[in-house]
Amino acid sequence: MIVNTELQQKGNQFPNRVVDFKKEVDTLYFTTQNEIILELTVLRDSVIRFRYATGGVFERDFSYAIDENASRGYNHLELKDDKEYYHVHTSKLHIRIEKESLQTAIYDTDGNLINEDEIGFHYEESFHYGGNIVKMSKKAQHAESYYGLGDKPMHSNLRGKRVQNWATDQYAFAKDQDPIYKSVPFYIGLNNKKAYGIFFDNTFRTYFDFCQERMGVTSFWAQGGEMNYYFIYGPQMSDVVTSYTNLTGVPELPPMWALGYQQCKWSYFPESNVKEVAAKFRELKIPCDGIYLDIDYMEGFRCFTWNKEYFPDPKRMVKELADDGFKTIVIIDPGIKIxxxxxxxxxxxxxDYFCKRADGPNMKGKVWPGECNFPDYTNPKVRDWWAGLFKELISDVGVKGVWNDMNEPAVMEVPDKTFPPDVRHNYDGDPCSHRKAHNIYGTQMARATYEGVKKFAYPKRPFVITRSAYSGAQRYTSSWTGDNVASWEHLWIANIQVQRMCISGMSFTGTDIGGFAEQPTGELYARWIQLGVFHPFCRTHSSGHHGDQEPWAFDEGVTDIARKFINLRYRLLPYLYTMFYEYVEKGTPLLKPLVYFDQDDAQTHYRTDEFIFGHHILVCPILEPNAKGRRMYVPRGNWYNYWTKQMIAGGKEQWVDADIDEMPLFVKEGTILPKYPIQQYVGELTIEQVELEVYYGLGKNASKLYEDAQDGYDYTKDRYSYRTFKMVGREKDWIIQQHKRGDFMTSYDTFRIHLIGLPFDIKEIELDNEVVSFEDVHFDPVACALIINKDFTELHLTGA
Structure with missing residues (x-):
């Protein structure tokens, strides 16, 4: 084994020869002469956990990130050894462990190298704090690309970058600034058309270096804790992301209204201002479902109180807003005023629920209310107490959602913007310092908030949004990307951040549309709303200190564009809701960067702008002023321009026209796009007919439509409707078959099927094996549309 002497001089210690081996069911232990133990656990054939102990002792095995419902179980596990190596085989992988050094290499079953250690595991003792600084280095393959790591505001391909995870309140962050609000220590590597993932489940400050320090080396390390990482094999990026999401958990289905458009500002007060904004949405016929109250609704910024001067009767106001279709969401911060x-x-x-300093007193820090103490959300008793505090807000006043901010945790007027490192936490019975608890503080706050909102909103579904998050936070909460800036550069950043969050397991994410700091031009706001309606979480938010940022705050042209795109989002709600169902069921991300969509096409590896919304819609925002269109990469396959319905062949870069009131949107051939009528808020209308926009394509294709009561838990008792549409397109005929699961009865009885791109004139229509007349299905030859019963099993169109 070759060990860098310079590293040795720095006090690094390395595993030496393996002297003991044992196997316990799915876990193998390799112990070296110098008492380093590798615990290798086979969770699934493609998911392997690597955990290293020093001094022969493991810490208590505990993680806030891993979901207790994560799938376990493998088809095959076999161990062989020879003179130099141990060989572990599963049905998907071959892991080779060097007896002299514990260095590992991982191959697929065809013998292709997927990932291998460079030095591998090493560590140095941290004399300053105690414990170890744990390190791992891997060889980078030629032309390997790296993706993931949450909300990093930089190019989506991380090769050549060094980043760190330390949740930081970073107001008006810049491009490439690091770290910011979230800590998601998970990345995806891609080389030779094969993808794998590494999730380094360590809550201390962690670092990742993707070939920046040394060209051929990727490494990750932490300032404490254990070297504990999960290796997840693809070979498709989609397999990696869904396996990681399964490991760290999925959310429950949000209420459909939470997918509607939401309006926020720092701050809407008094009550007359809130009512005025709400009334304006209805007057201008711009759909909106959520309205937010920022910190000024409280009495002197004290959480769980109301400023009675601004809001004399919150219960009445919230009810009146609800009667008009608005759900009220309020902010709650962690700082509790002393x-x-x-x-x-x-x-x-x-x-005794507040975080303490090492020497005993409660931790004090300044936030909005002045001097505050901070609950220790890593203590289960504190989480229970915190959940109980929501009774009045949710049960009595009728608030529908809670927005957790400042939970990095943020502290004002101190150089590092957060708690001192000596602050103590319970950590669910494993007491530790803030160095270990910092990155999960926000997630545990959101968890406690979620438990409270869920309890008191029942039988409706909860809605929580957080600013800070660690892996696994998606089980409890949605999120947004924090205090961005009203600039064109930040529009570019917003696009990348949400794509990155989606492939990092946290799909229910959006950005402050228009930018939080400073004031956008009308044109920038228009371009941002066009992108924002294709983000899972869709909210305009601004600091309000430079002017207003409602959709009507610019000129009439901008208002019309905002209305047009928000209307489009509401029409596409059944498509978006179906995407969410697949995210919840399978861990499929809602947005897919082009590299995720087609990793075999090397052209996609460095594309940042274009993404796939769900499975079938290609979106490409306009990211610069005065544009009449843009060059964009259309991935392989045939795509219909959503606006013109013209079909183009992909696999190349092309110019697409898009004046200020349009954004490049394409629909994949062979897609069925379900659409609801436009509503001013979710639930305003009883849906009497669903439109299916059917885009012709040769060969076999499939689309889905998931529906339920749009809120509540009946869907868990099979009261849902999940339709699969299978299509076969040929030159002279076209067959659409429908298969339905679930017991939910939708309010509508018919589909209006709008046929797009048919290469033939329709001569005959056969429905469930019977020829029907054009009148029976209300066939409109000009619009190429027909109306049929929603429960059809097969529609067969034959051409002349």
């Missing part, structure tokens, strides 16, 4: 007359503070002190 005030002996404030009931939340009194309860926290009395029950």
């Amino acid at each position: 005030d002996k007359d404030y009931w939340v503070y009194q309860e926290g002190v009395k029950n």
